[in-house]
Amino acid sequence: MSDAQASGAVSGEAAEAALAYLTEMSPDLRGAAILDSEGAVLAPADSSGHWAEGAATLFEAADRADGEAVEQVHIGTEQGEVFALRHAGLAAIAVTERFALASLTLFDLRALLRELAGETPLRTFTGPEDGKSPTRPADGEG
């Protein structure tokens, strides 16, 4: 895990667009949130308080387990699965249906945080246009 902080402040708008894109391409996803280094929720704007509290509790418990900050958390329960990931000072939480593909979900979360952190600035998310699904520009654009 990179301990480096995101190269700049991530806007709530960019986080919302990234989250919308993740939701669009993940059929097993029930809900997700993106948090900044302070634990404040960047997206989703609605119900952000609940996500912040839940994420804080989860990371707190996970960090306490071995006295070391965790990079990823994967918890499978009868009701669903929870994924949490930290990268570049950002954190992403995702709740999926049971038996979601863990490697794929974690890969998507990591890619999302990398893009938001500005490590791959050419592939930034754009907001929905004309009410359509959020899109990403092709390589080399924008």
Next chain:
Amino acid sequence: MAPKPHRVLLDRVSGYADEAAAYMRRRRASRRPFARLYYPGGRAEDHATDSAVGGELFVAAGRLIEVAGKRPKS
């Protein structure tokens, strides 16, 4: 008389589907709740549901699952 080619194909596809369905049934039946933590460097640790840490993790996960709610049926 040899079976028609499409019958062979259908039988084969049905066979694969049956195997996949059986695999998923076994997976559902055998998979127990788990909590897995990954640390920088690739180290991973499992925590049992009845351990103190595992209990905290499952409670936290349960809250997040409640926050996420059920996925709306499309």
